[in-house]
Amino acid sequence: MKRIFFQNARILDPASNLDVVGGLLVEGSIIADFGPHLDKAPADADVIDCQGLCLSPGLVDIRVHLCEPGEEHKETIDGLSAAAARGGITTVVGLPNTDPPIDDAAVVEFVARRAREVRGVKIFVYGAATRGFDGKRLTEMGLLKEAGAKAFTDGDVAIADAIMMRRVLSYASGFDALVIQHPEEPTLTASAVATEGEYATRLGLPAAPSAAEVIMVERDMRLVEMTGARYHAAHISTGAAAKEIAAAKRRGLDVTADTAPVYFSLNETELLEYRTFAKLSPPLRSEEDRRAIVQALKEGVIDIIASDHWPQDQESKRLPFAQANPGTVGVETLLPVSLELVHRGEIELLDLLAKLTVNPAKLLDLPGGTLTQGGPADIVLFDIDRPFCIDADSLSSKSKNSAFDGRPVQGLVIVTMVDGRLVYDGRKTG
């Protein structure tokens, strides 16, 4: 059996609150042992000299757009896997808004087969909550779950109709399945491309009030209370919504939330010059909301950081702002942009890593997310201090629509391992 030894690493495991210098031994696809007592490489092992750099569970990114099937000109499963590996991600969960949509067990199986063929990072999917995201007809959640769907969501479409959302929650609860909402009241956001306020007004862009988010969250909390279902709010971007999530948690509801790096590192000023790479869904918010999201991360109201990776080709972005597609690629910038919170002293490193590893893995019952003896060898080695500038053109992703192009950051991924296989090795180039 192949043995790989990570020597002299700063071993970080948020699940066990571990931060020690030591070694980690991989045997085949699993972690055989790790800790300060492993200071010497076994004779027969390949050695990776970590030089004191950070070794943590691989990142678990629970919100990416797959693009395949249907939009292979924007991204493929191969390309996504390579980009995620380069970002230190070992598991991704794809949204169901492919073409055909993942509202049928056969499409779940298609993606699983492609992931097996590619043999890169682990790829899971969500099932649609309603057929074709029509907001009217339930999907076969039981059969989708048996096929492997990790939770149910209509992706970037809110489940808007209240009685339908109630039935989605209620039906999902029968299978103990999680429902993920894109919280946005669509009658308020219909044609909006920005958040209402001075910037949208000066730019003359159709805008929606930021309250569109909390209005949907508030309603959903009532429905969650009614049905006893498990609920996750995706990419929370406003302080008001975070407050509502915090209140729901205090009431004991089974509710969690994530946000994306764009919502704690950027604000609506990015829209100046009509930069379509900063056109997102939900749209960027005010500086006040950005700070509130940082605060909610600190306080643990927001449990998870997910990339919201959404590749768009040139034709979808080189358009007048209102006509451009929303979204930014994000898997390769997830770690360094998130680490800004650590470098600025906002959040402890282990606390941040928990939101990128063990929390999402636990929520969706995914493999990895923690370092355990006998657990899968899903690991990332990164240099937390290494400075570099994000350069959209040099990203692995097929699409280069990064909202972070040109941003100076710190934190470079050196090695990514999935089930004991090196899926990214930046030692030579780095």
Place this chain on the structure above:
Amino acid sequence: MIMPAAESLSSRHLIGIEGLSPAEIELLLDLSDHYVDFNRSPNKKGDALRGRTIINVFFENSTRTRTSFELAGKRLGADVINISPEVSSVRKGETLLDTALTLDAMHADLLVVRHPESGAVGLISQKVRCSVVNGGDGAHEHPTQALLDALAIRRRKGRLSGLVVAICGDILHSRVARSNMILLRTMGAEVRLVAPPTLLPTEVERYGVSIHTDLLEGLKDADIVMMLRLQQERMRGSFVPSTAEYFRFFGLDSIKLSMAKPDALIMHPGPMNRGVEIDSDVADDINRSLIQEQVEMGVAVRMACLDLLTRHLRGNKGPAE
């Protein structure tokens, strides 16, 4: 359970199981037993209700229940007529109560009423002089169905008390489930409901029943498995995604049935959707399925109801011999 024997019903109407005492239920079941034997004898024509007029008023389509009531009335010697106001006066704009008063003016002795709205049969009973039997109102009650189910169970198991009965399927829209829950709990049976949460009414556990969203768990060691019809017309909507998924998780087949006791019996109020809530090899298993027997019990139970409710008109004479 020790209870004083009842000799008559305390109400002149039978609107629901709710309100019946255990003794009244026993009385109805005992008399039904008598009529089962009567119906099996060569001469099936009694005269206890000779000269009495029974009108079956069905505001909602029914073949099985209406025929069963009609047969019951005729075997007791009554004059029975059927009307479907849905396709007559109601179309002409007559209100429910006007229809009821019209029927009352015809000096019917007993009305059997089925109506799509919950509470409608009770409303009619308040306005007429004769007795009213509920043939099913909305999602409220279907008392004669619950009685015939109880009779079928009691005849095969010898008792109701202490049995574990799993009622599975579309509880939300089912009056059969409601009447059965009340009757079975009144008689001391343990009742479990098994359904996807979208087909369970709110706070239904207040009937003193347990709730299961996993069929295997709900069937574990059950004595009786009662399947309900999944209303196909509601299927494509948003309560349940598809018949395929429903059958996979909530349809009864022989593998799932193996969770229940080895001598567990299967019931279905009909009409069945084979391949949706029940697999044919289970429905047609002559050793396990009570489905045909339920139909037979239906006539006997309805005879017992008609007999008891009209006794005050006949100087409390006993049953037809």
